[in-house]
Amino acid sequence: MYKVLLVDDEYMITEGLKVLIPFEKWKMEVVQTANDAEAALEYIKNHSVDLVITDVNMPGMNGLEMIAQMKASLPRAAFIILSGYQEFDYVKTALNLQVADYLVKPVNKLELAALLEKLSKNFEQSSDQQLERVFQDESEEEDIASLLEGKERLWLGADVVPKGFSSAPYRVLDRTLYLFLSSQRGGAVYQEEFAAPYKKQLQSFKVNLEKSLFYGTVSLQETDPLFSYYEPVYRVIIQGNIAQILEELDLLEDIVLRSTPKVSITKQLFIQFIMDVYHLFEHLKPEDITAIIREIDGMNSFDSLLVYIKLQLSGLFDQYRMNENVASVLEVIGRDYQKELSLKDISQELYINSVYLGQLIKRETNSTFAELLNKQRIKAAQQLLLSTNDSIEDVCYAVGYSNVGYFYKVFRKLCGKSPKAYRRQMD
Structure with a gap:
């Protein structure tokens, strides 16, 4: 509900507006009335409102002076001015303050109703535009929570066209979809209930959306x-x-x-x-x-x-x-890469000349025995870097290296980046 503040030094005016005008028809609610500008300014120190309807002529500070002060605290609020007579200077000042309208008392109910209808649509449009900030990476959790305040059960979805009351384009797997917020479930490529913590769930939603498109399931x-x-x-x-x-x-x-x-x-x-x-x-x-x-x-x-x-x-x-001998060498490397391995020891186990075995390996794999061993160890290191939180040094020793500096050198040569950079790329 959009919050309305009524300000008039005549008690019967504020009470009459509350009774005679069906504010709820335009999703509005009178949250406070005040009999002078000072009381109204005091109220907005701790409360936000969307619409202020005020008289011009009041004891002490007049309505125009009050609006000028309220603008700093309520930059997006709308203001309607009521006056017992239409005076050019008042109208001119009201226009400069960019008030929604200037109505002459006694207020015409149909005229006020048309104005409230227009303002309600403006509020809704403005609110939807503000909600687009939910999808922006730079938005903080507190900002998102504030934007969604008062919203009941929400659904975060993605579809091929904009939907819901707020949406934003999103590029995923070479496709452009639209992330959207809705109060209803259904009619989406992928959808989840949206609740705090919002930023964390939004990131999770993007991952799950990609999974849904890629695998067909999540x-x-x-x-x-x-x-x-x-x-x-x-x-x-x-x-x-x-x-x-x-x-x-x-x-x-x-x-x-x-x-x-x-x-x-x-x-x-x-x-x-x-x-x-x-x-x-x-x-x-x-x-x-x-x-x-x-x-x-x-x-x-x-x-x-x-x-x-x-x-x-x-x-x-x-x-x-x-070649089965080369396959046997590769099997030993794959099984025992963490150990001290040498081509000479393996060739003796296979009853084959180590030089000839080395030539076979080079011909079959286009790599030397030492290169194959390094590739296997670095491959195992990649797995550990991606699947564990072990330190770089622990990973180095776990895959068979005894020298961390040499491990870094070999890893960078084979992967094109350091172990730390390789781990970070998957975050």
Whole structure:
């Protein structure tokens, strides 16, 4: 309800307006009456109002002087002036103060009703425009709470067209949708009940909206970090068993759909998956890697992502089988990367010359044994950085490095950024 303050030194005027004018028809409520300007100014020190209806001629401070002072405290309020006679100087001053209207007593009920109808629409429009600030990142929690004060049950939604009593465009997954506030549920691409803390829920809503568009569903249950599932998947990949790799892809699909993590996390996971397979089965050029990452980053749905991954794997598996000795080396690296590993020790276990084994590894993977070990350790470090709050030093030691400085050097070389920067990118 819009709040109305009546000010007139004649008691019968204020009481008569309260009785004769159906303010509630225009969503208005008389919250206070005052018999002089001083009392009215005292009231607004602690109370906000939307409309002030006041007489001009009152003992002490007149209505125009009162309005001039009220403007500082009530910058968005509307003012209606009542007067027993129409005098040019009063009208001129009223116009300068930008009052809504100047009415001559006795007040014409129809004239006042038309004016209140107009003001009610202006209030509603102004209120809706103010509510757009809810969607702005710079708005503080207190500001949002103030804007929504008096609003009962609210729904925050997104749709292809503006809806509700306030809306704002929002870009997500290369689409423009409209975030909106409504007092009713339904008729939206995605919708949630909106309650404090508002800023936190708005951020959560944006994440869930993206999930809804990408996966077609949203899981609101807390789940284990997605990358915690990847270690056993990688062990299957390095064995080079094509059938098992495809089975692991189906397992990842099921896990992702049950947990619906942030879209950026899922894309990062599948980039890692496809890159791991490619590194094992063919020589990748830098431009190939860039193209794969760009393709996956541009995916707007989980289904299209899976189709792309499966097509890539199908084309790759049709033309390549890995040397079993190289596969054995990769299996050892994947299983024991935290330990001290050497090509010489592994070659002895496989009963093969270490130089020849090194040549096989280089030919099959386009990497040396040391490079493969570093890649696996850094891969494991990436998972820990994204799925735990462990310190950088703890991550370094956990993946098999004993020198933090060397770990930073290798990580930056392979990832293009420091461990700290890599962790921050997923916030």
